[in-house]
Amino acid sequence: MNVLHISESDAAGGAARAAYKLHDDLRKRDHLSRMLVARKLTSDNDVRRLKRHLAWRGLDRASGEVLDRLGLQYAFYPSSFAVAGDPWFRDADVIQLHNTHGSYFSHSALPFLSRRQPVVWLLHDMWAFTGHVAYSYDCERWRHGCGSCPYLGEYPALPRDSTATLWRLKRSLYRRSRLQLVTPSRWLAGLVRSSPLLGRFPVHHIPYGVDTAMFSPGPREEARRRLDLPPDRAIVLFVATDLTEHRKGFQFLDEALAPLDDPLLLAVAASGSTEFAVDTRLLTVDDDWLLVDAYRAADVVVLPTLADNLPNVVIESMACGTPCVAFATGGVPDAVRHLETGYLVRPGDVGALTEGLRTLLADEPLRARLGAASRRAAVEEYSLERQSQRYLDLYAALA
């Protein structure tokens, strides 16, 4: 199989990491896999920048500046059409799209591209079927046309309310496209099926995979020693790409942890920094093995995310055998089952979050039971091998 991925980046952020893992794992299984990205961060020779020449970058820039000003987000980038002329595109059996938002690719190229090669689009969030937001929270306007958007400032932000136009533009583009959709969570699959924009396409549910050989249980004391953490205190772990992203719920942590008996909050992030009232250790990780140590060192992972597809944190912590206390939002309940592989709480209920943390921290046998079940579920359901096999089955049916 010869697969070409198109992604915003090969390493920055959850969606990009998920894209790269799939690419890398396909290659390890003797398939040809390549990636075109807007921001190349790895040194991988099978990854190339989407906009190779200054001329494309200049044209894209010009087009983007004008259209952004008009609120016509991502409506046209010339380079997205040029992809069709790239040998990597022409040789591919399947084109695998990842996040297309992020000011690098225009969905207006979808009819053109999907006429030439089979296109599978992996949705990492809701962007494809809303006027503009990646997560609509409590808003339901995407079900019938957007407009009067209550969340203009949400990512990716718009300067004026062009959401109704953008929604109609997506509809007319999708009508002329042939797409296969993949969602990592059942939650997102359900939304896609009820979307007037995307409901017409086949939807496949394929959860993200995690490297279960790397993310694996290991001695807690040794991990704590390596990270220079106290051996005898209760440690609650919070992981986010950007520590201060509201959606990930850092703002609930102080209130949730304050009533507990002397916990240490371990906050792991790639960027962002904030002050917590509770005793906190901030850790920036530049290597996944340090993240593995953070999961092993923690007694419990807290995941107060307000909206999410299937967060990497969930499947990584499960693979390390560390149970999560999480808000039951989005795709989180796919993986975290209450008192089976973790502890679920009604979204926004901070008191219940505290209760969940207290229950788990006080009961070591319970933690061990949930941790062991988590590890089993991760190996069975969320291994890279399982993910690749599911994609390969889908690709084989199309190519």
Next chain:
Amino acid sequence: MTRGALNVLHISESDVAGGAGRAAYKLHSGLNGLGHRSRMLVGRKVTSDVHVRRLKRNLLWRTLDRASGELLDRLSLQYVFYPSSFGVLGDAWFQGADVVQLHNLHGSYFSFTALPALSRRRPVVWQLHDQWGMTGHVAYSLDCERWRTGCGSCPYLGEYPRLGRDTTALLWRLKDAVYARSRLRLVVPSRWLAELVRASPLLGRFPVDHIPTGIDTVEFRPGPRDEARRRFGLPLDRPIVFFAAAELNERRKGLHLLAEALRRLERPPLLVVAGNGIVASGFEHRSLGTLSNESVLADAYRAADLFVVPTLADVLTQTAPESIACGTPCVSFDRGGVTDVVRHLETGYQARFGDVDDLARGIATLLADDGLRERLSGRCREVAERELSVELQVRRYVELYEEVAAA
């Protein structure tokens, strides 16, 4: 002779990317740590260090360079002219420097034609990380000897940094003319490269010093093997050989030879690899992925019984001294810069160059004899502390800088 604080300006492709970039940055921070004033101009800035700045500060320089680069690359006149390299002359960091330290000059960011102008104004020390300075274009000439006599008819046009057409004879003559008008002091990290420099008609005219690249012997130190293995989920009861390279499949790193050697062993050890790329399928191994943190990398060396570095051409890989500092003996071939640190039956085993059977024999011999491995391991650490520390490297550079600054 001891003088006051030195002011050193480094010019490097990057401040962290790749082995050469990392080595340059370590020297830079080591100098600052000793109270000297060290600054860096780089093609690609990755760290947030305020003493590092982009060489091409504004869009104008970048555009001019780009235009010139695109045109000359098309003519295969690699790195022949970038206006910004001459712009360095007007930079306050250049003007304030006692010494200018050049690192890798290849990488589409600097043009060597600026060397006469730079070296007329300031003492210039150039650290060679590979052969590029003396060849028509390649960083590693492999088995080709044409750099000794003027290049042309290049057998390795596709090798890094690749050329579109064979302009190697012209580039070689151009380098000759440029060096003839320059005053340079060369530094090489290995004896092997020092010999090549002396044999080169281009660079042989300059004085050469051999200063091995130092490593952090505190981060890279011996530690409990089993704990390190548990960290990576590796088996405690099997012999493990470790291989690491930024790009696993780069041929000169020799992973294919190691794989072949292991196939010839009756009871092969578990192969553990770190880096980007793939190991031939159907071959038992564990991949740790790309290790970007030094404390993690140190544990990978500690987890292994042996580190195998079957490199076919490398000035001095950073990995072998790191492994030696962690007390893990190395197996390598008996050629290239790696032999400076991998010493036969002292810090490891030197197999005959390119001889897969001998490589296999070396691995089997060391794995079979725990007593021997232990003895080598102790010796490894001694060698590292005495010869490979970054402090020693920085001290040697300071001595060299004081000498050229006074001259």
